[in-house]
Structures are given as C-alpha cells and as structure tokens.
Amino acid sequence: MKGILFAFLAGGFITLQGVANSRISEDIGTWQAAALTQFTGFAAAFLILMFVRDKNWQGLKRVKPLYLIGGAFASVIIFSNVTAIQQIGVTLTISAVLIAQLCLTFLVDSSGWFGVVKQKMRLPQFIGIGMMMAGVVILKF
Structure with a gap:
C-alpha cells in the first residue's frame, strides 16, 4: 500500500513539475528551466539528506559507473516534457x-x-x- 501511495505522489509531482517547468521556460528558456529545476531538486534532496541521514556514502564505490549518470537523464526528461507540454498540452x-x-x-x-x-x-x-x-x-x- 505504501508503494502505491508513493507512486501516486510521484505521478502527481511529475505532472506539477512539467507544468511549472513549461511556465518557467516561457520566461527564461527550456534549457534554463531544466538547469534551474535540477539545481532546486539537488538543493531539496540535499536538505532532506542532511535531516534524514539514513545511509553513508561508503557504498558509492560499489555503484556501477553507468548508473551514476542517472541524474543526467533528468535534463533530457525535463526538456522533452516542457517541449511536449507546450506543443500538445x-x-x-x-x-x-x-x-x-x-x-x-x-x-x-x-x-x-x-x-x-x-x-x-x-x-x-x-x-x-x-x-x-x-x-x-x-x-x-
């Protein structure tokens, strides 16, 4: 049940993020909106990490390098979402x-x-x- 709740939460926030980014990009540009979103996302995740402190960074050495670029996918996701929202709703x-x-x-x-x-x-x-x-x-x- 908890997983379903988080899935719905993620779906809602993906939609809200897409709409917000589309509005931001109208004023400053799509890649600028993607960069701003990535930065604010990093800041929010970092602040939460400082309060939660549930894991250490030692395990980072075990992560395959391919998986470390996962965050970079978000810039393509944001750009594509913003462009699509502006063109098809x-x-x-x-x-x-x-x-x-x-x-x-x-x-x-x-x-x-x-x-x-x-x-x-x-x-x-x-x-x-x-x-x-x-x-x-x-x-x-």
Whole structure:
C-alpha cells in the first residue's frame, strides 16, 4: 500500500513539475528551466539528506559507473516534457510519457536489463498497453 501511495505522489509531482517547468521556460528558456529545476531538486534532496541521514556514502564505490549518470537523464526528461507540454498540452504529454515508460519497462522486465529479475509478459499486459494507446488516440480527438 505504501508503494502505491508513493507512486501516486510521484505521478502527481511529475505532472506539477512539467507544468511549472513549461511556465518557467516561457520566461527564461527550456534549457534554463531544466538547469534551474535540477539545481532546486539537488538543493531539496540535499536538505532532506542532511535531516534524514539514513545511509553513508561508503557504498558509492560499489555503484556501477553507468548508473551514476542517472541524474543526467533528468535534463533530457525535463526538456522533452516542457517541449511536449507546450506543443500538445499536459494531458496528452503525460499520457504519452506513461505509455513510453510502460513500453520501456516491458523491455527491461522481459529482458532482465540492469540486473532486474526477468518477468514474462503475457497477453493481459499487452492488451493493457494497447488499451492505453487507444485511450491516448481518443484523447487526441
């Protein structure tokens, strides 16, 4: 139950962040908005880290270098989200983002990429993603 709550929280904040970044980019530019968002995100995470202090940094040596660039993906995410929101609106953007996420997670799960346990994708999962795609097409018109 806690995981579902956090998932909904993340989904809500992703939407709010996209809208806020779109408005910021209208005044200062898209890459500037991405940089500002990354900076404020770093500051917020750092402040929370100072209060929580639940782990140490010793484990950083065990992290594969490929995974250390994960934060850099956020700049592409922010730029893409802002651009899409400005061109196709919030609802269609978030719908398309969710479908893209699901399609990629299907690949990750079924292939076992990044060390995740392989999952077998069955017909119901494919029907579900197809229904989501149909929903986006309906939203578009």
